Amino acid sequence: MRIALVGCGAVTQAVYVPLLSRRRDLFEVAAVCDLSRTLADAVGDRLGAPGRYTDVAEMLSAGGFEAVLVLASGSHGETVGRALSAGYAVLCEKPLALTRAEVAALPEGPLMVGYMKQYDPAVRRAEELLAELGGPEVIRSVEVSVLHPSGESQLAFANLTQARDVDPGLIDSLRAAERDLVSKALGESAPESVRGLYGVTMGSICHDLSLLRRFTGSPTDISYVERWGAEPGSIEISGALPVRGRFAIRWHYLEDYPAYRETVTIHHDKGSLELVFPSPYLMNAPTVLTVVSGAESRTEHRDVTEAFEVQLSAFHAFVNDGKPPLTDANGGLEDIVTAQRIAARFAVQHDLPIGGEAA
Incomplete structure (x- = not known):
């Protein structure tokens, strides 16, 4: 499954990069995005991702992947909403959002919240x-x-x-x-x-x-x-x-x-x-x-x-096999x-x- 990552900070570097590197049987990282081009390039280099972005909207528009992992800090409501609206499946690290209103505004679509x-x-x-x-x-x-x-x-x-x-x-x-x-x-x-x-x-x-x-x-x-x-x-x-x-x-x-x-x-x-x-x-x-x-x-x-690896496998099964x-x-x-x-x-x-x- 071709995926994109949003957020290339501490959790991404310490946890997701090594796990995605060893689970290439399940995932191919096609694009990464971070406010910092330095971090996007560092994570992109480690995962062999050709797409490097500093703007989420630009990455979602360019496409070339099936699902998005939202790993940035803070509230994720806006980014998750954009990804779902663009037709992508989403794994969102906790918390999903900071307000009830953000959740109520989310469009329908395949969404999994990550509590490893x-x-x-x-x-x-x-x-x-x-x-x-x-x-x-x-x-x-x-x-x-x-x-x-x-x-x-x-x-x-x-x-x-x-x-x-x-x-x-x-x-x-x-x-x-x-x-x-x-x-x-x-x-x-x-x-x-x-x-x-x-x-x-x-x-x-x-x-x-x-x-x-x-x-x-x-x-x-x-x-x-x-x-x-x-x-x-x-x-x-x-x-x-x-x-x-x-x-x-x-x-x-x-x-x-x-x-x-x-x-x-x-x-x-x-x-x-x-x-x-x-x-x-x-x-x-x-x-x-x-x-x-x-x-x-x-x-x-x-x-x-x-646990993070089991969670990634569960996301793969959710998107491809419909397992809730x-x-x-x-x-x-x-x-x-x-x-x-x-x-x-x-x-x-x-x-x-x-x-x-x-x-």
């Missing part, structure tokens, strides 16, 4: 075991802990090409446009503390929201949200699950922590299922699933199959709604202004 943790073999095994136990009805609680070091420390090994050739005025205009989108989500008067919380939720905690969707369904109620420490600091979120039980997420930005660590534990009537995730940028590092059941018996499952993705536009929208509920709960607790869609 959903495709992790350990997660799929945990889903199977939970279903055997009785599904969401047996869950007492889901507890999440994320220890998040700086992005620079996580990517130090990757020797990334840096972009220094983008017009600062263009960058400023894009940041202003993104701020306007957040204002539509949270209201013009939303303070920086609420905007920052929304940014972390949409950029990082959304992975955990996507896992809750798979295990239990999206939360029906957000009852408590708190944050503390220097920006982005620490965040705590808790509430009710849709069928039974409660969830709690504790997210900590620890700049000097030695390695990213994320733990998701499902406590159920007969024991627990614990998932420990490594840094998402490390290829083929195993996620560990520990199963604890009666009489203190413990079983560990490890699989070095790369784990997250489509509706799933992406659910996570936006939950993130807005989180922001609204925090604002209400602290008597801060909240408006826009979150109101």
